[in-house]
Structure formats: C-alpha cells, structure tokens
Amino acid sequence: MTIPIQNEKRRIVQIEPWIDKSELRELERVIDSTFVVEHELTREFEQRTVELTGGKHAIAVCNGTLALFVGLKALGIGPDDEVIVPNFTFIASSNAVILAGATPVLCEVREDSFCLDVTWAERLVTRKTKAVMPVHLYGQSADMSEVMAFAGRHGLRVVEDAAEAIGVSFEGKHVGTFGDVGVLSYYGNKTITCGEGGILLTNDDALAKAAYRLKNYGRDHKGTFVHESIGFNFSFTDLQAAIGIAQMKKMRTIVSKKREIHDRYVAELRDLSDFRPVYIDPRCQPVFWFTSFLCEDPATLAAFLQGQHIETRRLFYPLHLQPCYAHCKAIRGVDCTFPVSEEIYRRGISLPSSCLLTPDEQSYVIEQIRRFYADRR
Numbered sequence: 001m002t003i004p005i006q007n008e009k010r011r012i013v014q015i016e017p018w019i020d021k022s023e024l025r026e027l028e029r030v031i032d033s034t035f036v037v038e039h040e041l042t043r044e045f046e047q048r049t050v051e052l053t054g055g056k057h058a059i060a061v062c063n064g065t066l067a068l069f070v071g072l073k074a075l076g077i078g079p080d081d082e083v084i085v086p087n088f089t090f091i092a093s094s095n096a097v098i099l100a101g102a103t104p105v106l107c108e109v110r111e112d113s114f115c116l117d118v119t120w121a122e123r124l125v126t127r128k129t130k131a132v133m134p135v136h137l138y139g140q141s142a143d144m145s146e147v148m149a150f151a152g153r154h155g156l157r158v159v160e161d162a163a164e165a166i167g168v169s170f171e172g173k174h175v176g177t178f179g180d181v182g183v184l185s186y187y188g189n190k191t192i193t194c195g196e197g198g199i200l201l202t203n204d205d206a207l208a209k210a211a212y213r214l215k216n217y218g219r220d221h222k223g224t225f226v227h228e229s230i231g232f233n234f235s236f237t238d239l240q241a242a243i244g245i246a247q248m249k250k251m252r253t254i255v256s257k258k259r260e261i262h263d264r265y266v267a268e269l270r271d272l273s274d275f276r277p278v279y280i281d282p283r284c285q286p287v288f289w290f291t292s293f294l295c296e297d298p299a300t301l302a303a304f305l306q307g308q309h310i311e312t313r314r315l316f317y318p319l320h321l322q323p324c325y326a327h328c329k330a331i332r333g334v335d336c337t338f339p340v341s342e343e344i345y346r347r348g349i350s351l352p353s354s355c356l357l358t359p360d361e362q363s364y365v366i367e368q369i370r371r372f373y374a375d376r377r
C-alpha cells in the first residue's frame with residue numbers, strides 16, 4: 001500500500017489520520033446493510049483485534065475513556081478503592097478511575113521510559129489499593145514484568161491503559177493482554193482511528209461478560225427487555241467499525257512509516273547535544289505513535305517552528321499540576337512532588353509524526369530545527 005504524496009505547500013501538522021477512499025468503501029458496506037448501529041461489522045472489528053493482539057476477548061466500547069471505566073467497573077472497583085495511576089499520562093487515565101467512584105493514587109514515572117515507576121508504587125500500597133494502571137505511553141510499553149510481579153506481590157488487579165499503544169509488544173506479547181483488562185483507543189490522533197472508539201481486551205470470560213453487560217444496558221444480548229444487571233449504553237457503531245477495519249488494513253504501512261520517521265529524526269538530529277531521543281526499552285517492540293525529544297527549551301523551539309509553519313506538541317502536563325485537581329479530594333498524591341514528571345514535561349517536545357509526513361516535509365522540519373540551534377550558538 002502506498003501513501004499519497006501531498007504536493008501542495010501546507011502547514012506541517014504534528015499528527016493527522018490517513019483517511020481516504022478505502023474508508024469510504026468499507027462504509028458503503030454499512031450503508032448497503034442498513035445496520036449503522038453496532039452489528040456484524042463491529043464483531044468483525046473485534047475479531048480482527050483478537051487476531052492482532054492475541055487477547056481472548058475484544059469488546060468494542062464507544063471510546064477509550066469509557067472502556068477504562070467499563071474495565072474498572074467489571075472488576076468491581078468503586079468507592080473506597082484506590083487505583084495506582086502514573087502521574088505522567090493523558091488525564092483520561094485518572095478520570096476514568098474517578099468516574100468509577102474510586103480514588104486514583106498518583107505514582108511517579110521512570111526517567112527513561114516515562115512509564116510507571118514500580119519502586120515508587122511500592123510505597124503507595126495501602127489496605128484500600130485494589131488495582132494498578134500501567135500506561136503504555138507514546139507507543140512504548142511499561143515494564144510489564146515488573147508491573148505484573150508488583151501486582152502479584154500485593155494481590156492487585158491490573159488495568160492496562162494501552163490507548164496509545166496498538167501494535168506495541170513487550171517481550172513479544174501485545175500490551176493490553178498482560179493484565180486483567182487492557183484498553184486501546186481509536187481517537188483521531190491515535191495510530192489508527194475510528195473517529196472515536198475503544199476496545200477492551202481481556203482473557204477472562206467472566207470479565208468479558210460483565211464488560212459486555214455494562215455497555216449493553218445490563219443484559220447479555222440485544223433484543224430483550226429483561227436486564228440481569230444495571231448497565232448503561234457505551235455501544236460502538238458499525239460506522240466506526242467500518243472505518244476501523246479500513247484502518248487496520250493500513251496499519252502495517254502506518255507503523256512502518258512511523259518507524260522510518262522516528263529513525264530519521266533520531267539519525268539526523270543525533271549530533272545536537274541538546275536534543276535527546278526518548279529511550280526505548282530493548283524488551284519492547286514499540287510503535288512510534290509520536291516521535292518526541294527532550295531538550296532544554298521546548299517552548300522557544302516550538303514557537304520558532306510555529307513561525308516556520310511546523311506544528312509541534314508539548315508532552316503531557318503532570319496530573320499533580322492539573323488545575324482541575326487542585327484541592328481535589330477525589331484523587332491522592334497531588335500535594336507530593338514529582339521531579340521526574342515535571343522534568344519530562346519541562347523538556348519534552350513531540351515533532352510532526354504523522355504517517356502522511358513526506359520525506360521532503362521531514363527534511364524541512366529537520367533543517368529548521370538545525371537552524372534554530374545554529375542561530376543560538
């Protein structure tokens with residue numbers, strides 16, 4: 001499959017999805033079937049996800065945040081329970097815990113991988129701790145051998161937030177399939193997209209059944225008005241599934257293009273002493289969702305690049321600094337200091353990383369970054 005070359009001069013975006021006629025062709029199947037709601041194409045999308053990940057069950061949920069919520073609720077996690085969450089992540093991780101009525105407990109991340117620091121997590125365990133939520137950030141894996149050993153020592157459940165990590169493996173096993181549940185997201189900026197969408201992965205039949213009930217108004221099947229439990233409506237649609245199936249067919253191309261983009265940035269910016277690529281754990285088979293670097297002054301660099309029509313992104317803002325969590329009783333740890341999270345935020349920048357970035361555009365981005373540093377000498 002070949003990626004279309006963009007000829008017109010345009011602003012270089014940090015990330016954009018690759019959407020074309022192939023999504024339209026899959027959508028035509030939905031229109032022809034007249035089933036726009038969750039139906040056979042959603043089952044096909046789930047089955048393809050089972051095949052991709054090796055997880056036993058894949059349950060489509062309307063978005064990743066609610067898939068995390070469903071996973072937590074299916075595990076019986078709620079009021080009075082604590083869930084250890086990395087302090088450096090997208091805020092949906094901790095907010096899903098709050099939505100479930102439980103308390104997120106913030107944990108520092110590792111300086112190298114930006115993922116959960118298990119040594120730090122050891123100090124956070126209390127009688128109330130029920131689960132740990134490793135987040136596989138920016139397309140690499142948390143250290144799942146350490147996380148699983150930690151969870152085992154304390155009898156904790158493991159909810160993997162693999163929203164950014166479709167295609168990522170740790171020691172050959174797809175992330176999201178280590179813990180009790182794992183979640184993938186298909187938001188528009190993720191490696192592949194359905195517009196909105198999430199998949200809950202689990203190897204446990206009972207959890208799969210509980211999760212399905214929760215998203216299907218508390219019943220095991222559609223078409224009945226007898227409800228075994230209290231559930232809600234977090235359904236998928238076959239419109240999303242159609243787009244997701246088309247995207248899955250492109251995934252190998254997207255992933256290899258993102259690797260090329262990452263490798264080229266690293267190779268051609270390596271000699272800049274201030275520009276450090278993100279460490280990749282050798283046990284991890286990453287997907288370079290975003291290519292990010294650490295540097296001394298990302299804000300000034302970002303402003304300079306913006307002036308050259310190049311869009312970049314800062315990294316995630318640490319949770320303990322979020323305005324919405326100031327004096328918030330629904331979360332624990334906001335008063336602590338998290339030097340690593342703060343340092344990663346202070347120094348991090350994500351470069352244009354879309355699979356549609358052309359070699360010429362990438363040359364231009366690299367040239368402008370080099371110019372920025374040359375001017376500052």
Ligand SMILES: *Cc1c(COP(=O)(O)O)cnc(C)c1O
Pocket residue numbers: 063064065066089090092093135161163164185186187196197198
């Ligand atoms: C995108 C993302 C989510 C949320 O997924 P949505 O599908 O957007 O709800 C959760 N956690 C992380 C780490 C994410 O990047």
